[in-house]
Amino acid sequence: xxxxVDERWDLIDKISxxxxxxxxxxxxLKDALAEITVKPLTxxxxxxxxxxxxxxxxxxxxxxxxxxxxxxxxxxxxLPWLQDVFPGGLGNWFYSIMVDxxxxxxxxxxxxxxxxxxxxxxxxxxFVAIGVVLPAIIAFYLFLIILEDSGYLPRLAVLIxxxxxxxxxxxxxxxxxILSLGCNVPAVxxxxxxxxxxxxxxxxxxxxxxxxxxxxxGIMLDVIPEYVGFVMLYLFLGFFVFGFILxxxxxxxxxxxxxDVPPYHMPTRRNVGRKLWARLRGFLTVAIPFVLLGVVFxxxxxxxxxxxxxANVFEPVLxxxxxxxxxxxxxxxxxxxxxxxxxxxxxxxxxxxxxxxFNTYQMVTSVVxxxxxxxxxxxxxxxxxxxxxxxxxxxxxFLLGSLAVLMAVVFIWGGLLxxxxxxxxxx
Amino acid sequence: xxxxxxxxxxxxxxxxxxxxxxxxxxxxxxxxxTGRSFELGLLEMxxxxxxxxxxxxxxxxxxxxxSFKNFSDIHQxxxxxxxxxxxxxxxxxxxxGMILESIPGGEDGGWFNTAEGFLETYAGPYIPELFLLPxxxxxxxxxxxxxxx
Numbered sequence: 001x002x003x004x005v006d007e008r009w010d011l012i013d014k015i016s017x018x019x020x021x022x023x024x025x026x027x028x029l030k031d032a033l034a035e036i037t038v039k040p041l042t043x044x045x046x047x048x049x050x051x052x053x054x055x056x057x058x059x060x061x062x063x064x065x066x067x068x069x070x071x072x073x074x075x076x077x078x079l080p081w082l083q084d085v086f087p088g089g090l091g092n093w094f095y096s097i098m099v100d101x102x103x104x105x106x107x108x109x110x111x112x113x114x115x116x117x118x119x120x121x122x123x124x125x126x127f128v129a130i131g132v133v134l135p136a137i138i139a140f141y142l143f144l145i146i147l148e149d150s151g152y153l154p155r156l157a158v159l160i161x162x163x164x165x166x167x168x169x170x171x172x173x174x175x176x177x178i179l180s181l182g183c184n185v186p187a188v189x190x191x192x193x194x195x196x197x198x199x200x201x202x203x204x205x206x207x208x209x210x211x212x213x214x215x216x217x218g219i220m221l222d223v224i225p226e227y228v229g230f231v232m233l234y235l236f237l238g239f240f241v242f243g244f245i246l247x248x249x250x251x252x253x254x255x256x257x258x259x260d261v262p263p264y265h266m267p268t269r270r271n272v273g274r275k276l277w278a279r280l281r282g283f284l285t286v287a288i289p290f291v292l293l294g295v296v297f298x299x300x301x302x303x304x305x306x307x308x309x310x311a312n313v314f315e316p317v318l319x320x321x322x323x324x325x326x327x328x329x330x331x332x333x334x335x336x337x338x339x340x341x342x343x344x345x346x347x348x349x350x351x352x353x354x355x356x357x358f359n360t361y362q363m364v365t366s367v368v369x370x371x372x373x374x375x376x377x378x379x380x381x382x383x384x385x386x387x388x389x390x391x392x393x394x395x396x397x398f399l400l401g402s403l404a405v406l407m408a409v410v411f412i413w414g415g416l417l418x419x420x421x422x423x424x425x426x427x
Numbered sequence: 428x429x430x431x432x433x434x435x436x437x438x439x440x441x442x443x444x445x446x447x448x449x450x451x452x453x454x455x456x457x458x459x460x461t462g463r464s465f466e467l468g469l470l471e472m473x474x475x476x477x478x479x480x481x482x483x484x485x486x487x488x489x490x491x492x493x494s495f496k497n498f499s500d501i502h503q504x505x506x507x508x509x510x511x512x513x514x515x516x517x518x519x520x521x522x523x524g525m526i527l528e529s530i531p532g533g534e535d536g537g538w539f540n541t542a543e544g545f546l547e548t549y550a551g552p553y554i555p556e557l558f559l560l561p562x563x564x565x566x567x568x569x570x571x572x573x574x575x576x
Contacts, residue, residue, distance in 0.1 A: 027501050027502070028501070029501055029504060029505060029508065029570065029573055031501075032501045032502045032504070032505035033505045033508060033509065035502070035505070036502070036505050036506060036509055037509075042490070042506065042509065045482070045483065045486030045487075045489075045490075045513070046486075046509055046512075046513065048479065048482055048483060048486070049483045049486075049487075049512075049513040049516050049517070050516070052476070052479050052480070052483060052516065052517065052520070053516040053517075053519075053520055055476075056476070056517075056520035056521075056523075056524065057520060057523065059524075060520065060523055060524040060527050060528075061527070063527070064527035064528075064530070064531070067531075068527070068530065068531030069531055069538065072538065226475060229475075
């Protein structure tokens with residue numbers, strides 16, 4: 001049946017009369033609450049309270065499982081059992097890779113008494129992945145999903161839009177930013193919601209350098225609990241400083257944002273459960289093998305002497321420019337596989353070297369360097385994939401550009417931290 | 428009692444409550460900035476997040492006070508609701524942290540806490556937000572009142 005234009009309009013009138021109610025719309029409490037969360041004067045304190053809740057929940061939940069049970073399980077039962085039953089024993093190369101590399105005390109090779117120090121695939125590898133990172137990831141995604149499903153996240157995007165415009169991004173950039181605090185890999189994919197190539201390049205580069213993932217955050221809470229706030233502040237400051245510079249030097253446009261903000265509603269248990277499982281499955285299948293592979297990779301490099309060689313080559317830069325001991329080379333190599341593993345190794349190295357040779361400030365600098373110096377291999381792979389989609393043949397320029405920014409950031413921002421410690425008289 | 432009287436009582440209640448919340452917020456911020464702590468009986472203001480708690484309490488107090496004028500307006504009440512939610516977040520997380528802390532045994536203890544250790548976790552002292560929590564729940568009455576209206 002074919003309708004004329006008039007008949008179509010008549011039909012539209014008929015449908016709208018039956019379906020649309022006309023009258024005065026009265027604001028409800030829900031509407032008023034939605035309004036005050038996007039106005040900066042009221043929205044910013046509310047955002048601070050929400051982020052405080054996020055942080056407290058993260059710390060309490062992860063601490064409950066890690067410090068309450070999993071440290072005891074791994075250090076008190078799993079490690080001693082493996083040290084007893086695993087064939088080879090201390091000094092054997094296979095045993096070193098899988099269970100315990102041991103460390104020298106007064107010229108004698110002694111066994112580790114905790115999983116941070118043992119550096120084995122089945123000890124440090126499993127402990128970092130399951131004992132420390134998994135609870136942190138669960139806590140992070142659970143809270144993030146509740147914020148997403150309740151409708152708060154789009155409001156946060158609107159609230160932060162003005163600030164992000166100063167660095168050529170817009171409110172939508174908050175989605176990859178927050179996702180990145182969980183894992184950089186889905187965050188790189190989430191940059192698709194940014195319109196221009198310039199914005200996507202900036203966001204991918206900045207988040208890969210400056211935003212530590214949930215796994216790294218979890219282990220940072222264990223290693224330097226008092227300084228996590230400072231490290232985060234320093235990294236976020238770097239995000240905005242280098243974002244501002246990149247916005248000035250990269251050609252391209254940064255368009256305005258039009259966003260449909262959904263009403264607030266209660267998240268459903270089914271939806272939260274499904275989303276949480278989908279994200280955890282990604283972590284269990286992708287991240288854990290990378291952690292274990294990372295331990296093998298670093299241990300093999302140790303055994304064949306590559307780490308010692310690299311440590312000697314980079315000593316002038318590490319000690320002179322960044323003010324950290326040359327022993328941080330191994331964690332920096334491991335950081336390419338997994339950053340959480342690298343932070344865990346730093347803890348082990350500090351315990352071996354002692355607080356005099358590797359003090360807290362050097363530890364903080366090392367943690368910042370682990371964050372800055374190179375994105376993990378999974379993130380690099382995702383950046384290449386997204387860069388190819390974005391630029392086609394120009395992917396090499398895209399990667400070289402990212403790499404150039406990365407090198408500049410590591411030297412400037414890492415060196416600046418050392419300078420701050422020198423000025424404060426602690427380095 | 429008609430609705431107008433109820434709103435008048437609410438306006439005065441939340442103004443007084445807002446002043447108290449604001450005062451605690453100022454105290455927490457000052458202590459947080461100077462890095463000091465304060466303890467009086469069961470009340471304690473200390474810890475690494477004190478400055479942030481102070482900022483949240485101070486803002487909540489300001490929200491309560493700013494709703495004094497034209498309290499029956501829905502937008503003013505939204506501020507009161509949000510101020511209360513902010514207190515609930517801080518206090519709720521404190522309670523959540525206490526519950527999780529009370530379950531496992533200590534570093535050198537067994538898997539689970541002893542009955543004594545479990546109860547000790549809840550013995551206090553407590554942060555100001557926990558004392559303010561019950562008084563902030565009055566807002567639920569006004570939310571219900573609004574729904575009926």
